[in-house]
Amino acid sequence: MIASPPRIGGLDIQSWGSPDDPVVLMIGPAERSSPDGRDLARALAEAGRHVLLTDLPDKDGAAALRRLLTDISSRPAVLCAQAALDSVIPALAVTGPALASCLIVVGDGPVSLQTTTALDGLPILTVEPGQGGEALDRLNAAVLGFLEREAPREAVLYQAGSDARTLRDALGCFGTGVTVVTTLDADGQPIGLTANSFSSVSLDPPLILFCLSCGSTNLERFQAARHFAINVLHIGQQPMSGVFARSDADRFQDVTWETWDTGAPILSGSLASFECATDRVIEAGDHLIFIGRVLRARFEPRRDPLLYFRGKYRRLHFA
Ligand SMILES: Cc1cc2nc3c(=O)[nH]c(=O)nc-3n(C[C@H](O)[C@H](O)[C@H](O)COP(=O)(O)O)c2cc1C
Structure with a gap:
């Protein structure tokens, strides 16, 4: 989200992402106004970069950029359109290695030898502007890969005894699907909750597991219950995931479901459903591991899964 601009070095700045992350300074009206520029800014912020966007003035742009670089507390990666190089090169030629970590130029042609010589030692990436989905994906991937090499983020460490939040963030790096685990209680009432701790365990015998807090x-x-069902959600079932994770919701109100052999609710239209007999339950810290023997499974071969990564829902994305 764009926060309202502070002024740094005398220039209006719009920012994306967390101020604690390494800075990428995006320069030029094209970056700010075009959908591609905004898409890149968003991708950078999601990848853990603090994006600052600004226009340089037509007159004395280089001096303005030099002031800005001096006022930014960390060494930013500078990203600009080829058209802005007239201001960027003179600014970085003096301050480059000291005040910028690398330069990314978005443009159609290669950057001249003169430029690379003037910016001696500063890592430079030139990328073609992306237009449309796939080209944009390629642009974003090239920029992010270059930044990881030339201006890497510091890795975060967890050690036994550190706070649980850090461990949770580390575990959140493992992208998962999303399921709703269901069963029928002794009164015949359907119960269920959202769970992403689902995993396959064994093919022979056919075993799967999920962890219940x-x-x-x-x-x-x-x-x-001694039985349960795992319903793997497709991309269109994100609202259902929300409902089954909320404690105040009437979870089955708007859901169509059927039963097979055990009575565990099979949610209609799920990407896949696994009906299981509870094989064993293992105590493990603050969770119970439910291992189930798969009795029957049904799956839909065409739909995309709902994904969960770093605390957010995601969709499949082919670069
Ligand atoms: C994406 C996602 C994954 C979750 N995974 C699990 C899980 O694997 N095990 C678990 O016990 N809770 C998990 N939860 C939390 C439960 O869905 C949530 O606490 C729910 O309110 C529990 O309901 P209950 O107390 O009625 O069982 C997850 C929540 C979300 C949003």
């Missing part, structure tokens, strides 16, 4: 209001009912 000991804080779950449904803990005893899942233990007593």
Whole structure:
């Protein structure tokens, strides 16, 4: 999201992402106004970069950029359109290695030898502007890959005893699908919750697992049921994932479901459903691991999965 601009070095700045992240300074009206520029800014912010966007004045642009670079607290990666090089090169020729970590030029032609000589030692990437989905993906991937090499983010460390939030963030680096795990309680009432701790375990015998928090209001009912179903959600079922994760929701109100052999609710239209007999339940810290023997499975071969990564829902994305 674009925050309202502070002024740095006398220039209006718009920013994306967290101020704690390494800075990418995007220069030029094209970056700010074009959808491609905004898409790149968003991708950079999502990849853990603090994006600052600004226009340089027509007159004395180089001096303005030099002031700006001096006022930014960390060494930014500078990203500009080829058209802005007239201001950027003189500014970086003096301050480059000291005040910028690298330069990314978005343009159709190669950057001249004169430029690379003037910016002696500064890593430079030239990329073609992206237009349309795939070209834009390629542009974003090239820029992000270059930044990881030339201006890497510091890795975050977790050690036993560190706070649980850091461990959670580390675990969130593993992208998963999303499921709704269901069962039928002793009164014949359907119960279920959103879970991404689903994993395959064994093909022969056919075993899968999910982990249930000991804080779950449904803990005893899942233990007593001796069966459950795993419903893997497709991209269109994100609202359902939200409903089954909320404690105040009437979770089955707007859901169509059927039963097979055990009674565990099979949610209609899911990407895949696995009906399981509970094989064993293992206590593990603040969760119970439910291992299930797959009795029956049904899947839809054409739809895309709902994904979950770093605490956010995602969709499949082919670069
Ligand atoms: C994407 C996502 C994945 C989740 N994965 C799990 C999980 O694997 N195990 C779990 O116990 N809770 C998980 N939760 C949290 C539960 O869905 C949530 O706490 C729910 O309210 C629990 O309901 P209950 O207390 O009625 O069982 C997840 C939530 C979300 C949004």
